[in-house]
Amino acid sequence: MPRTSTFALTNQTLPYVLKLAEKGLDALLEDEALRKGLNTHKGLLTHPGVAEAFGLPYTPPEEVLRR
Secondary structure, three states: OHHHHHHHHHHHHHHHHHHHHHOOOHHHHOOOHHHOOOOOOOOOEHHHHHHHHHHEOOOOOOHOOOO
């Protein structure tokens, strides 16, 4: 089972890794699924749940990625 689950995880994550390797942070602007995984960037919290949990300000990821 560990081998099968490793292959399953790799098959699901590899496309995202390749996209990030090819396009860098621009991949997050193009792909909402990748963008949803961003929690912090340049010292700002870019995930609303994390910001709320710590009582800190939230900055939308689209805002910080375009700076």
